[in-house]
Amino acid sequence: MAEMIATRQAYGDALLELGERNKDIVVLDADLSKSTTTAKFAKKFPDRFFNMGVAEANMMNTAAGLATCGKIAFVSSFSIFATGRAWEQVRNTICYSGLNVKIVATHSGVSVGPDGASHQCIEDISLMRTIPTMTVIEPCDAVETKKAIYAAVNYDGPMYIRLGRAAVPVITKKEDLFNIGKAMILRTGKDVAIVACGALVSNSLVAADLLSKEGIEATVVNMHTLKPVDHETLVKVAKQVNAIVTAEQHVLDGGLGSAVACALSRNYPVPIEMIGIDNRFGQSGEPDILFREYHLLSEDIVLAAKRVIERKKK
Amino acid sequence: MKDIQVLNIKSLEERAKIIRRYVIKMLAKAGSGHPGGSLSAVDLLVVLFYNKMRHNPQQPKWQDRDRFILSKGHGCPALYAILADMGYFSVDKLETLRQFGSILQGHPCMKTTPGIEISSGSLGQGLSVGLGIALAAKLDKKDYRTYVMLGDGEIEEGQIWEAAMAASHYKAENLCAILDQNELQIDGFIHDVMSSHPIPAKWRSFGWHVIEINGHNYKAIIYAYNEAEKIKGRPTIIVAKTVKGKGVSFMENQVDWHGKAPTKEEAEKALTELK
Numbered sequence A: 001m002a003e004m005i006a007t008r009q010a011y012g013d014a015l016l017e018l019g020e021r022n023k024d025i026v027v028l029d030a031d032l033s034k035s036t037t038t039a040k041f042a043k044k045f046p047d048r049f050f051n052m053g054v055a056e057a058n059m060m061n062t063a064a065g066l067a068t069c070g071k072i073a074f075v076s077s078f079s080i081f082a083t084g085r086a087w088e089q090v091r092n093t094i095c096y097s098g099l100n101v102k103i104v105a106t107h108s109g110v111s112v113g114p115d116g117a118s119h120q121c122i123e124d125i126s127l128m129r130t131i132p133t134m135t136v137i138e139p140c141d142a143v144e145t146k147k148a149i150y151a152a153v154n155y156d157g158p159m160y161i162r163l164g165r166a167a168v169p170v171i172t173k174k175e176d177l178f179n180i181g182k183a184m185i186l187r188t189g190k191d192v193a194i195v196a197c198g199a200l201v202s203n204s205l206v207a208a209d210l211l212s213k214e215g216i217e218a219t220v221v222n223m224h225t226l227k228p229v230d231h232e233t234l235v236k237v238a239k240q241v242n243a244i245v246t247a248e249q250h251v252l253d254g255g256l257g258s259a260v261a262c263a264l265s266r267n268y269p270v271p272i273e274m275i276g277i278d279n280r281f282g283q284s285g286e287p288d289i290l291f292r293e294y295h296l297l298s299e300d301i302v303l304a305a306k307r308v309i310e311r312k313k314k
Numbered sequence B: 001m002k003d004i005q006v007l008n009i010k011s012l013e014e015r016a017k018i019i020r021r022y023v024i025k026m027l028a029k030a031g032s033g034h035p036g037g038s039l040s041a042v043d044l045l046v047v048l049f050y051n052k053m054r055h056n057p058q059q060p061k062w063q064d065r066d067r068f069i070l071s072k073g074h075g076c077p078a079l080y081a082i083l084a085d086m087g088y089f090s091v092d093k094l095e096t097l098r099q100f101g102s103i104l105q106g107h108p109c110m111k112t113t114p115g116i117e118i119s120s121g122s123l124g125q126g127l128s129v130g131l132g133i134a135l136a137a138k139l140d141k142k143d144y145r146t147y148v149m150l151g152d153g154e155i156e157e158g159q160i161w162e163a164a165m166a167a168s169h170y171k172a173e174n175l176c177a178i179l180d181q182n183e184l185q186i187d188g189f190i191h192d193v194m195s196s197h198p199i200p201a202k203w204r205s206f207g208w209h210v211i212e213i214n215g216h217n218y219k220a221i222i223y224a225y226n227e228a229e230k231i232k233g234r235p236t237i238i239v240a241k242t243v244k245g246k247g248v249s250f251m252e253n254q255v256d257w258h259g260k261a262p263t264k265e266e267a268e269k270a271l272t273e274l275k
């Protein structure tokens, strides 16, 4: 069994390491620092941590101001508040001004669990992807999260990093390369490709195992960067398998599925099936029960793979 | 850096007239824009830029400069005219306001215009940015100051009060807000659209030092900026009573002149008044 760690934990740890090395890093949070794990940074570097209270709009723009003075500003809250409440601040002040602000938000997706729909952000990929010049990343595990945070520090410009509350299996290795905008192929097969992000990547690997037992060989792509989406890898894979399944913990409108469909329909159209949340809100419950309710399980991916293979035969 | 020559009151008043003339010409040429809130802010801005702030038009990104943010971004014609007059860019650019390809966008854009510290235009956001800059100055142990101009309609935005609370929490004494209190917004008088009065009491209760002045009286404006600098342990707001459309008789206190450009004839009439 793979080790289980929440991506948000890896974020707090990465900030601790980076804070030591880079004195330009400042961190802002809106009264959720224990949950987002920025509290670790706050304890070690109190001068460079700003708790802005329950006021996300102000927090975003305070980060923007800090960034105009050469600071690398990490801003954290829950995804819904960072991207929903403060969307226009992100759009008009951070992105339009091209500022070096890293919005690292936790508690995305229905895997938030018992807190229910108000706290389960399933629209953030779409909200952030739509802003010109924004970069959007959802790491699939703790190891990749750490690399994404390091990459964020080395990248000059606005970025959104989507993290989760619940522990997820560690499926990538320390030595795997992480490049913004370059998808990672985790496994190759000739029949179908599953393109996933975040917590759905590990489910996709399990699905590929299940499919293999039935003689169906699947490629699994970890699309950690949702903007810019890696067109080159998508087209390459689509040409090899001619059938795609996308999988994400997000609404289908404007998320990974939409991004993949948009890229392939322009470059190399193939049948696509999408795993994601279809025009519904989340609700309270444990993450595993919710994954069943919203059809985000490996078994759902297996069924989608079979459907798309049928479609390509026609 | 070369010091900006501090002007006496008479010269400041002359400068203000020149800036107001630019504003009228720019808007008439552009055919759209916001005269009322540009004209009400001119005197406050002229004293700030010509007499108070440490800045260098030849080096807009000089690290130790004082910062100015026009949070009520629609008043940018006044700011653009001052920036051009001081040499941030050539004055010929003023007539390109709002045109395709111009460095002078309809609302401030930090990427295209030298001297603009942050893009604005969406009201309610600039005070928070100013706070971020003030916090950066404290972290870096620098003594530059940050000025943010707000509109009295703009402060109906909730984010302004988030920023007000946070600036006082962080004891941002290096932050100075300037309220262009012209008593008008788009849909009418402030008191008709939204009961936001009394303003000074609200800021005091948020922990700010408040200085109330007439925003067209040069002595008072100079006094206010100097006084603000002396206040320790909390931010300062200068609540400046102003007249929307100040300097052009037919625009003064007229809600209709918030967001429309003068015609050629109206511009000529305005320019004769501003001789």
Ligand SMILES: Cc1ncc(C[n+]2csc(CCOP(=O)(O)OP(=O)(O)O)c2C)c(N)n1
Pocket: B036, B037, B038, B040, B072, B074, B075, B121, B122, B123, B124, B150, B151, B152, B153, B154, B155, B180, B182, B184, B185, B186, B244, B258
């Ligand atoms: C968030 C936002 N809402 C609405 C507007 C449209 N708008 C532009 S100016 C204005 C009125 C502003 O009034 P005030 O701040 O008093 O400005 P002034 O009187 O100085 O022109 C409004 C509502 C905007 N620019 N931003």
Ligand SMILES: [Mg+2]
Pocket: B151, B152, B153, B180, B181, B182, B183, B184, B185
């Ligand atoms: Mg007003």
